[in-house]
Amino acid sequence: MERFGQHVVGLWGRWWFVPLIPTVHAGLMAALGTLRPEHILVAAGIAGLGFASRPTRLLVAAVFPALLVGLAYDLMRFVTPFFVRPGRVWGCEMRAIELSLFSVGPNTTLPDFFHLHNAPVFDLLFAIPYAGFIYIAALYALYLFVRDRERGYVYLWAFAICHFIGFAIYMAVPAAPPWYIRAYGCVIDPTAAPSAAALLRVDQFLGIHYFEGFYSRNPNVFGAMPSLHCAFPALGLFSAWHAAGWRTRPIHLGYLAAMVLASVYLDHHWLIDGIVGIAVAGIAVMIATRLRRPFRAVAAA
Structure with missing residues (x-):
């Protein structure tokens, strides 16, 4: 012993x-x-x-x-x-903020527009970043572990810090996603079941239950802001900004743009959720970069 x-x-x-x-x-x-x-x-x-x-x-x-x-x-x-209690959840308040900032027509938000204007080809296209975001993050972390371990530490700790900030915001400012307002209106129901929203169309089109099963395990329906889906590609972009050249930066930028657009198209997030998610990712990378030496020391002790 x-x-x-x-x-x-x-x-x-x-x-x-x-x-x-x-x-x-x-x-x-x-x-x-x-x-x-x-x-x-x-x-x-x-x-x-x-x-x-x-x-x-x-x-x-x-x-x-x-x-x-x-x-x-x-x-x-x-x-x-x-x-997350009814009196604390931002429901139609989120929609009002979205209308004031990003209206695309009279009383029409971007999620409203895409709810009426969609097609199977776009459903499948935007389902790709939503289906692969976890695997892409894991593969990218593995790549950094092999090729650039110090940047890998920054990325992984930024990943953790971003989530902890996001979890804190979920508790401080619980916010309803667009699909919830569409289904329940302004009434906040803490017992409402989570939903895959427009991704259910993809399940139906492909004859599967992947997205329905994945999102049924969501412990918090009212965690729309910030969008951690949008934060994931932003973490990669910000942590790689100085190391990546203009051959690889467009990949990061394209992935981020695709995820932001997908989050709105699929009725999961307001555009403001994506913007806040990107900001949280930036803060997380900044903190992790400043703390990279102690993180590296712990890993290599």
Whole structure:
């Protein structure tokens, strides 16, 4: 046992507890009666990799920011009912703000316009960034881990910071998405089921239930602002701005533009949600860049 303790301290130093955080989370879920198999798998996997060797310890340190996001997201369902209450949710107020800033006609927002003017080809086109955003972020993080590890630390910690800021805004200013106003009007119903909105047309067209199943697990219907969908490509753009040339910057810019337009076209977000999401991403990258040295020191300790 003493030998194992020396091994752990040799790997992690004073940060020896990091691989045990998912285990603590699993214990909390067990105490609350909501333990699931994936909690056990993640706890065992992270502890095993974290204490196995230096290469696996480096991998755990690299993915730790994303792991924190996952654990925080899992805890959101317990916190949300305390903050997201009918009297605090911005419903038609969001639509009024959108009309005042980005009206495209009399009493017509961009989501209203696309609700009336859409086609299967555009449904499929804009479903692509929505279907792939998680995988694109993971692949990009893996690419940075191999090619530019320091920028990878900035990207991953910015990813985490962006989510934590977003979660805080969700609680401080819960906001209804366009599809909710279209379905329920200005009445705020905390029991309303989440919806894939216009992505249901894609499910129906393809004869699948992917988007319906994915969005049915959303713990907070009233988390429209900021749009973290739009924040994801913005994180890549801002963290790569100085390193990328004009051969790769258009890819980042195009991905960001596609995601913003998709978020509005698919009835998931107001345009203001996307703008706030981009701003949050910029703040997160700025904070992570300033803290990159301690992050790198923890990862390489």
